[in-house]
Each structure stands twice: as C-alpha cells, then as structure tokens.
Amino acid sequence: MNRTARNSLIGAGTPVVLLALWWVLSDQSTNAFFPPLRIILERFQQLWLFQHFQSDILLSLANLFTGFAIAAVLGITIGFVTALVPTVRWLIDPLIHFLRGIPPVALVPIFISLIGFGTEMRVTSIALAALFPVLIATVDGIRSVDQDILDVSRVYRLSRRERITNVILPSAGPQIFSGLQVSLQVAFIVMIASEMLGSSQGIGAMTLLAQQSFMIADMWAGILLLGVIGFAVNMIFNLVRRRVLAWYIGSRRLAKSA
Amino acid sequence: MNQSTKPMLLSAAGVAAALLVWQLMAVGKVAGEALPPVTTVFAALFTTLGTGAFWSSLGATVGISLLALALSAVAGVVLGILIGSFDPVRYATLAVLEFLKPVPPIVILPLAVLVFGPTQEMSLFLVAFGCLLPIVMQTVDGVHGTDPVARDTARSYGLKSPEILFRVVLPSAMPYIGTAMRVAAPAALVITVVAGLLGGGPGLGQSIYQAQSGGDYASLYALVIVLGVLGLIFQGATRAAERRALHWHQSFREVVH
Numbered sequence: 001m002n003r004t005a006r007n008s009l010i011g012a013g014t015p016v017v018l019l020a021l022w023w024v025l026s027d028q029s030t031n032a033f034f035p036p037l038r039i040i041l042e043r044f045q046q047l048w049l050f051q052h053f054q055s056d057i058l059l060s061l062a063n064l065f066t067g068f069a070i071a072a073v074l075g076i077t078i079g080f081v082t083a084l085v086p087t088v089r090w091l092i093d094p095l096i097h098f099l100r101g102i103p104p105v106a107l108v109p110i111f112i113s114l115i116g117f118g119t120e121m122r123v124t125s126i127a128l129a130a131l132f133p134v135l136i137a138t139v140d141g142i143r144s145v146d147q148d149i150l151d152v153s154r155v156y157r158l159s160r161r162e163r164i165t166n167v168i169l170p171s172a173g174p175q176i177f178s179g180l181q182v183s184l185q186v187a188f189i190v191m192i193a194s195e196m197l198g199s200s201q202g203i204g205a206m207t208l209l210a211q212q213s214f215m216i217a218d219m220w221a222g223i224l225l226l227g228v229i230g231f232a233v234n235m236i237f238n239l240v241r242r243r244v245l246a247w248y249i250g251s252r253r254l255a256k257s258a
Numbered sequence: 259m260n261q262s263t264k265p266m267l268l269s270a271a272g273v274a275a276a277l278l279v280w281q282l283m284a285v286g287k288v289a290g291e292a293l294p295p296v297t298t299v300f301a302a303l304f305t306t307l308g309t310g311a312f313w314s315s316l317g318a319t320v321g322i323s324l325l326a327l328a329l330s331a332v333a334g335v336v337l338g339i340l341i342g343s344f345d346p347v348r349y350a351t352l353a354v355l356e357f358l359k360p361v362p363p364i365v366i367l368p369l370a371v372l373v374f375g376p377t378q379e380m381s382l383f384l385v386a387f388g389c390l391l392p393i394v395m396q397t398v399d400g401v402h403g404t405d406p407v408a409r410d411t412a413r414s415y416g417l418k419s420p421e422i423l424f425r426v427v428l429p430s431a432m433p434y435i436g437t438a439m440r441v442a443a444p445a446a447l448v449i450t451v452v453a454g455l456l457g458g459g460p461g462l463g464q465s466i467y468q469a470q471s472g473g474d475y476a477s478l479y480a481l482v483i484v485l486g487v488l489g490l491i492f493q494g495a496t497r498a499a500e501r502r503a504l505h506w507h508q509s510f511r512e513v514v515h
Contacts, residue, residue, distance in 0.1 A: 003345075011349040018354065033373055090268035095276055101489030103448040105364075105455060106463070106482050109470035113292040113478065189362045189452075196367070196456045208456075211368035219368050226365040227357075234360035 035217045044221040052206065057225070060191060060202045063119060064233070067126025068187040072180055075131050079138025079176075080164070089139075100136060104129030104186050105193040112197060122194040122202075129190045130183040137179020141172030174248050177241050184237055188230055203229070294476040302476035303483060312465070316484070319454070319461035322378060323446040323492075326385035330442070334390050335435060338397020339423070342431075348398060355395055363388035363449050367457050376458030384457070385449045389442040396438035400431025433507050436500045443496040447489060462488075 019037075026036045048057060082089045082096075108125045115121040145168055153167045195204030207222025242249060277296050284295035294302075306312045341347050363384045370387075374380035404427050412422045454463020462481060469478040 007345060007349040010346050011352050014350040015353045015357070033369075086265075087268060090265040091272035091275075094269045094273055098486050098490065101493065102482055102486040103451045103489060105448065105452045106466055106485050109455070109466055109478060110482060113470055113473075113475055185360065185362065189364050192362075192364050193452065193456060196364075208368050211372050216372070219372065223365055223369060227361045230361040230365060231357050 032214075032216060035220065039217045040220040040224065043217040044224060047206075047218060047221050048225055056202055056206055059119075060195065060204070061229070063122045063126060063194075063202070064187055064191045067123045067191070068130055068184055070123070070127040071130035071183055071187065072134055074127070075134035075179070075183065076138050076176060078131075079135045080142065082135075083139045083142035084164075096132065096135065100132045104190050108190065108194050108197055111194075117199045122191070122199075125194045126187045126190045130187040133182035133186060134176065134179040137175050137182070138172065141175030141179075142168055144175070145171045170247075173245055177245060181234075181237060181241070184233065188233060192226065291473075292475055294479060298476045299479040299483070303480035306477060306480050306484075315460070315462050315465045316488075318378070319447070319450050319463070320488075322381045322453075322459070322461060323385060323443075323450045326382045326450075327389055327439075327443060327446040329382075330386045330389040330393055331439060333386075334393030334438070335397050337390075338394045338431075338435075339401055339427070341394065342398040342401030343427075348402065355391065355398075359391055359395065364452055364456070367453070370453075371457045378460055380457055381450055381453035381459035381461065384453045384459075385446050388449045389446050392442055392445075393435065393438045396434040397431055400434030401427055403434070404430045433504060436504050440496045440500050444489060444492050447492050451485060 023037045026034060027038060029036050082092060107129055108121075111121045111125045111128075115124065149167060149171065150163075153163050158167065191202075192204035195202035196208045199205050200209075203222060203226055207219055207226065210216075210218035210222060280293075281296045284293045284298075341351050366387065367384060370380045370384050374383060408426050408430070409422060412426045417425065450459070450461055451463040451466070453459040454461040454465075455467050456463075458464060458467075462485060466478060466481050466485075469475070469481060
C-alpha cells in the first residue's frame, strides 16, 4: 500500500475506532458519570429527534443566527465608518478597546438584570458579544489596504462608492472573514451561556438542568448535540468563506506555488 | 489645533460622552434599579477594592488562568511535537482535532461540574481543556512546516535527533507557538470567568454571579469593569511577552533600510 493511501486510511479510521472503543468499553459501565454510549444515543434520539427539536434546538439556533447576523452587519458597518472617518475613530477607539477586554460571557448577567431572561436578552447578549471581533477585524483590514491600490483608484477617479465596493471591501475581505469566524465562535459560547444562566429553554439550559437533576445520559446527549452543532456551524461558515473568498484563496495558492 | 493633541482630546471626549449618557440614562431610571449611575458604580468599585474578599477572588481568577495556561502550554507543546513528528500519528489525530477545535469548553462545563463539583480543579480542568487544543494544533503546524532543507542540512552535519529538535524544529515552530499562546492567554481568563459564573468555581466569575442574583447591581458593574481592565492587561502582557520571546524572528525584527 502506498503512503498516501495508508495515511488517509489512518485519518478516516481513527475516529471510527475511537467511537467503537467508546461503545465497547462503556457498554457494561456502571459508573454513574460515564453511562454506556448506547444509552446516551438512545436518549439523544428520544430528546432531540424530535421531541425538543422545535421548542429547544430551533430556538437556540434562531437566537444564535439572529444575534450573529446583527453583530455582523453592525460590526462591518461601524468598522467601515470607524476606519474611514478619523474623527469617529478617535472618538470611539478607547471605548471599543475597553469593551473588547471584557469576557463576553460576563455581559450576560448585566443583560439579565436589564432585560430579564427572555429571548431579547439572549439575542442582545449574543449580538453585543459577537460585535467586537468582527468590528476590530474590519477596522484593521481596511487600515491595512495597500496605499498604492488606494492611490491608483484615486488616479482613475473612482467614486467614493466604487472605491468602497470594488477596492476596499475586497482587499479587507479576508480579514473581515477571520473576524466573522471569531465572532461566530463567541456567539455560540454566549448562546450556551445565556441559556445556562437561569432560563428554562434551549439546549444549554436542558443540558445543565439534566446535570443538576442527575440525569447523566441526558446531559451527555446535550453535550454531544452542542459539540455537533459547534462543529457544523463552523464547517458551514468555512464553506461560505471558501465560496466568497475563492479569488483570494486561489491567488494565495498561486503565490505559494510560484 | 495641534495635530497630535486632537486625537487625544477626541478620545477623552468620547469616553466622557459615553459616561454622561450612562449617567443620564441611570438618573432618568430608563432601566429602573438595574442600571445604577456611574457615580454609584465607581463608589462601589472603590469599596470593593478595599475588601479582602475581592482580592482573594482576583487572585483565584488570575492564579487559575495562569496555572492552567502553563500546564496546557507544556502539555500542548510536548503533544504537538509528538504528533507533528510522526506522519501516521498526525493523520490519526487530524480528524479528531478538527472536530474538537470549534467546540468551546463551555460545552463540557456540565460534565466538569458533575465530576469535580464547583471547585478550583473544575476551573483548572476547563481552562486547560480550552487552551490545550489550539496550542497542540499550532505546534503540529509549526513542527510540520519546518523547512526540510534546514532539517536535512542539520542531519548531514551529523546532528543527533534531540539536537535537531531543539536547534532546528523547535525554533522554527516558535512563532506558531507564540501565536497560539497570544490567543490562549486571554481565552484562559475568559474560561476561568465562565467556570466561576456558570459552574460555581472560585474567582471573579462567582462574585459576578452573586452580585447579579443578589441584586447588587452597582457591584455587578464594578466587577465587569475590573474584568475589562484585567482582560486588557492579559492581552497587553501576552503581546509583550511574545515580542520579547520572539525578538529574533523576522516578523518582529525592525526593518532596516
């Protein structure tokens, strides 16, 4: 067998082997903390497919995406204004940098005390916490646009709108997307945290509740689901990114092989 | 107006305006008791700074973050070198690591609380879990990305494997490890706070939870301000440490024309 075939076999085989090991080793487990995988999957199917699908899974995901979308739109817009208008930048720069230092989850208790435990609180917490990574990345991305390109676009007398959509946005794109990716991860964390802090709905709330009421298999089912969602959301984001930044990824590959 | 004083004046004006808006909203009772005035918050901040309980919480938070960070740095670099040096191991762990990478430690918080209880060990475990993976993956990338020519040259000069590891592979992986540490250090602080807030571990997270559930809103805001300052200190300190440790690397060298 040649090397690449062997390596890809190892790559694909290891997760399967690990899952099989978990299944076999835990099968007779009487340890209260680590129930058999068989039972966890059974509970997974009973809980999430589809008894709590609409009431909890969809609710959590809707909060996640609403919050993230608000953060993305606001972050990129404010980022543009901040980077292009020096007066605005000087005005709000220290504020942004101070707010960025606060751990995002620490904002959740503040919003609970301000707006209560409802959906608005969760979406607001997610949006505000996820705002800063994309905002800062947008500012940095625009500030690092090549000065020569800006000069050339001025020489060609591009209008302000053309300069922004055709020159600045594409060249800041890669950095904006890295910011968006961090924002998405923060949004996911705050989604879970906002549910764990005293609400009764959502995947995070159900998982923590299962732990507190000692329903261990349910807790494991929640952890599995959150893990899968965390992975899937990130994967979808990467697909979108690859699509939007195809020109950039292609040019990087060319530059590398040259 | 002078060119350099204008930005500073505007920055000061921005902060002052934000504080003023906050004060007016609080005095106007826009959000009732839940939004205390700036003056009350800063009074609470100074009272809090005078208590021993605050300083022991702060010490617990910083201590847990740094200890877990150190543990995961050592374990992460060792694991990363092992994984990055052997191709089969690298392929075997690739899928598992890629799956675990986007999963934040808050996901396994219920499990950690179940096994360890609301203790310092629980916080340490969560922080180490959260910081370990990025460090491992960056080290693997760095080790794998070592210039093969440099490695072969070292071998043909008769360097032994440990020597190649310490003189060629590790230095070339250092910038990757530096990046991982710069990302991991603020993350360690965040996870420590999360572990305290949601899991009941010791530290400022727990203090915030108590302030919120006890309705002590002035202390709540004061603690969040403290965390903001602490977060900035962590970010600044790791950036400075990275620059110091990697001053020899080309991305940190001053450009000489």
